[in-house]
Amino acid sequence: MDAKTLYQDAIRRVAGRIRESAPEDLVERFSACSGFDASSYCFCRPEFDGAVCAVDGSNTIVLDAGSFAIAAVRASVSAYTGSARFCHRTTPLHIVTVNPGTGNEDFDTLYYDCFRCPPKAHLNHDDPVRNTAVIRDTLEYWAAMEMAAELDAGDLLVLDGTLQVRHASHDEVIERLLNLCNLRGVLIAAVTKRTSLTWGGGHPIVPAAEGLARELSVREPWYLCVSAAEGLIDREEARPWKQRGEQYVTRLHPRAQRAFKVEIPKYYGPDNVERVFSALASFADDGRVTGYPYPLLDAHLTTKIGMDAVDQVRRDIIRDMDLLGMTYADYTGIFGDYHDELDRY
Amino acid sequence: MNLIDIDGSDASKYRLIGDRVLSYRFAVPHDEELFLGEILKITDSVKGLTFFAKVSDLLHDCNFADPNWDTRPHTEHFYGIGEDVFILVEALPLGYVGVDGAFRKPRTIPAKFSRVERPGSDDFAFLRQVMGDIEVGVMKTGQDVLQDVQVALPSAVMRQHMGIFATTGMGKSNFMKVFCASSMQARAFGLLIVDPHGEYVAGGRSSSGKETRGLLHYQAGREGLSVFSTRSEQFRKKYLLEQLYLDHDDFRAPDLLLLYEHSPPQREVVEMLESTPGSDVIDFFQKTDFATFDAETYSGPHPRIARDLKNFSPSTLSVMQRRIMGMMNRNRGFLRKRGSSIPEIMKALHKNKVVLIDIPGMSEQSELFVLSIITRKIMRNHQGEGGEEEPKQVLITIEEAQRVLGSGPGSTQIFREAAMEGRKFGVGLCVVTQQPKNIDARVLAQLNTFVVMGLSDRGDRDTIASSAKQDLSRLDTEIQTLEPGEAVISTIGIPFPVSTRIHLFEDYIQDLNERPRAKPIDDGLDKTF
Numbered sequence: 001m002d003a004k005t006l007y008q009d010a011i012r013r014v015a016g017r018i019r020e021s022a023p024e025d026l027v028e029r030f031s032a033c034s035g036f037d038a039s040s041y042c043f044c045r046p047e048f049d050g051a052v053c054a055v056d057g058s059n060t061i062v063l064d065a066g067s068f069a070i071a072a073v074r075a076s077v078s079a080y081t082g083s084a085r086f087c088h089r090t091t092p093l094h095i096v097t098v099n100p101g102t103g104n105e106d107f108d109t110l111y112y113d114c115f116r117c118p119p120k121a122h123l124n125h126d127d128p129v130r131n132t133a134v135i136r137d138t139l140e141y142w143a144a145m146e147m148a149a150e151l152d153a154g155d156l157l158v159l160d161g162t163l164q165v166r167h168a169s170h171d172e173v174i175e176r177l178l179n180l181c182n183l184r185g186v187l188i189a190a191v192t193k194r195t196s197l198t199w200g201g202g203h204p205i206v207p208a209a210e211g212l213a214r215e216l217s218v219r220e221p222w223y224l225c226v227s228a229a230e231g232l233i234d235r236e237e238a239r240p241w242k243q244r245g246e247q248y249v250t251r252l253h254p255r256a257q258r259a260f261k262v263e264i265p266k267y268y269g270p271d272n273v274e275r276v277f278s279a280l281a282s283f284a285d286d287g288r289v290t291g292y293p294y295p296l297l298d299a300h301l302t303t304k305i306g307m308d309a310v311d312q313v314r315r316d317i318i319r320d321m322d323l324l325g326m327t328y329a330d331y332t333g334i335f336g337d338y339h340d341e342l343d344r345y
Numbered sequence: 346m347n348l349i350d351i352d353g354s355d356a357s358k359y360r361l362i363g364d365r366v367l368s369y370r371f372a373v374p375h376d377e378e379l380f381l382g383e384i385l386k387i388t389d390s391v392k393g394l395t396f397f398a399k400v401s402d403l404l405h406d407c408n409f410a411d412p413n414w415d416t417r418p419h420t421e422h423f424y425g426i427g428e429d430v431f432i433l434v435e436a437l438p439l440g441y442v443g444v445d446g447a448f449r450k451p452r453t454i455p456a457k458f459s460r461v462e463r464p465g466s467d468d469f470a471f472l473r474q475v476m477g478d479i480e481v482g483v484m485k486t487g488q489d490v491l492q493d494v495q496v497a498l499p500s501a502v503m504r505q506h507m508g509i510f511a512t513t514g515m516g517k518s519n520f521m522k523v524f525c526a527s528s529m530q531a532r533a534f535g536l537l538i539v540d541p542h543g544e545y546v547a548g549g550r551s552s553s554g555k556e557t558r559g560l561l562h563y564q565a566g567r568e569g570l571s572v573f574s575t576r577s578e579q580f581r582k583k584y585l586l587e588q589l590y591l592d593h594d595d596f597r598a599p600d601l602l603l604l605y606e607h608s609p610p611q612r613e614v615v616e617m618l619e620s621t622p623g624s625d626v627i628d629f630f631q632k633t634d635f636a637t638f639d640a641e642t643y644s645g646p647h648p649r650i651a652r653d654l655k656n657f658s659p660s661t662l663s664v665m666q667r668r669i670m671g672m673m674n675r676n677r678g679f680l681r682k683r684g685s686s687i688p689e690i691m692k693a694l695h696k697n698k699v700v701l702i703d704i705p706g707m708s709e710q711s712e713l714f715v716l717s718i719i720t721r722k723i724m725r726n727h728q729g730e731g732g733e734e735e736p737k738q739v740l741i742t743i744e745e746a747q748r749v750l751g752s753g754p755g756s757t758q759i760f761r762e763a764a765m766e767g768r769k770f771g772v773g774l775c776v777v778t779q780q781p782k783n784i785d786a787r788v789l790a791q792l793n794t795f796v797v798m799g800l801s802d803r804g805d806r807d808t809i810a811s812s813a814k815q816d817l818s819r820l821d822t823e824i825q826t827l828e829p830g831e832a833v834i835s836t837i838g839i840p841f842p843v844s845t846r847i848h849l850f851e852d853y854i855q856d857l858n859e860r861p862r863a864k865p866i867d868d869g870l871d872k873t874f
Contacts, residue, residue: 076351077348080424083422083424085424085425088350088351088353089348089349089350089351090348090349090351091346091347091348091349092347092349110346113346114346142346143348146348255420283424285422286422286423286424287414287415287417287420287421287422287423288409288411288414288420288423290420294424298424298425302351
């Protein structure tokens, strides 16, 4: 088989798989499989009298030596009431080393700084990017705890992601966060920009729920509890510490580009659920990202570690290496690889 | 571990981010009220220099990568828009003041992120050193004026000609009256102005119908004004005006070229008689019957003229005769055989007075006729002066100058001569026109002072921009948006084009009348001793 045919076959195969996951009759199948009808979709008024506080984090690998990497991590919060931002905060930019294999001193230290106790599980991933994401989550959860302690009853705390944790050390942290919110009457929700949730053996859940709403002419903003249908969702995680919330699909504005998934604690009654979605919908009218809660975008823009910041960190590291008597040749010897050479061509 | 409050203050605004020496750029909040033409101060604390720049363009901009963020339908609400959405300001460098207080042209660039702010009157102290003595208004910055920064034209450059460009209703007459009043006060040069509408003497009505005052109302400056008028004796006596007379010898045949279209033979007749005294020409044409005219048998008092005209056809000469008679008839109010006001006019001009030729109700031809004669007399007088002394300075105003300084064939030799050569004899022209594009480019190139009021025609603005000694092209938008009574003034000595709010004449003369007069040094000696 020649290269062209090989390539075309691969493309055809991939397209076929996409078609399989989203067949022509996806909506009909979803309707039959879930039993959802128009009454399953709940309307929420885009009105909210409280504050919405969003938490987001950012992480990036600054330098990679192969045997270890250096990453920059931070988390930020942005809180709005009405159209005005009343809180705009960030953690310092943390520079940490992330190494494949067992244990990470920087993670342990940072975790202790945040929660005044050592992590229950060490950072043992082989992938430095995954390790960095765990460190970022640590900062995000800590920032969320700080804000949960400050917000008033009835306000909403929004996390970027899910209520599931990606590292065992965060299990008790999220429990504490949920308890704190519950105790203080602060609502909490996790917004996922892109979800891996599927149903019926691999069909994506968001396009199916959105397609059915369209077919049923459901008026926005709406939300649908997809985890309410018994056995609908494919990927129930095996480990119970990862399961904390009900899964919802929502579309918050008639002009929204797309629907997305929201996770809300299982124990919320219908009034609290509606209040959560009303709060999200009331901030989903920004012209730039219509349909997406603006405080989350603001937190995202605040926390994003751009190339400028990365370059600055690199320069600062080189400067301090110089103070330790190391040369630029030492720097390139440790952190340079042939990718840099290849990138020039 | 702590969560740090992000500083809400925005350092990205009002700091220089441009990258060019000839164009500055900075951002201001999206809801900031900033106007074209506004002058801003840029403080370079690194080099200790203070730069000045004029806002030349304003545009909305943002930090978003998405170029369509603001054009999508149904996007009426935006949170926190002021952080990433802003107005980008383009500013034209004017120059900078160094530690020595001297103003220099913008040949260097302010340090990156130099602070940009609105200047106060004190910041323009350097301008007082370069401003002239003929006050016309106050400096304008955007929509406001800096009351303490007077704009004054230097009288010393008046011989290098001046242009006043404005369409109807933009305040041209008001400017001229303010200019006259300041000239009456300064007494630094003689200013000739011919007024066929009779509005400069005692006022009248503006183009908008509003009642206006005249130069006579500037009582404190009365000594600096001489008026030669064709009005009734009663009026002249009331206001102490001189009667205007021109005599036949003031006239020269080329003056006819201004009044009529001439065929080539007729033009030859004019050229033939160019140096013949006007009284002889008039007398010859008054007394000769061209139906029977024969140069060989002519026995009248002007045989030389008869000889000169012997080869012209009787019909050509008859036409010339009719025209001379018409000219005599049209100007009989002030044209007589003997006795001219020209010597008095000249004397007044050389005493650095404003000389107003007030000929209300006269035709356009009469206006040009008078102006042509006086201009020629001034030119010949100054050309004949010679000597070691600095020649007296006289500025001759030509209203609707495109009539006599257009780019067509040379029917206006004397004005062209004044424009091209007047400078060295101390004679300047004040060219007033609504249509600068119709003025001969060679004449425009001679002008060193430009007073540009509102010009809506792009061709006119382009003509001005290409003729001015300072770069006015980047002030095009500002010139286009000038309001009545506002002007952009470019002149020698003032280091950059200055936007000016021209004084309102009525307010200005009231102020001048109330100002204490400068007393001569020996005033009061009689009483003291």
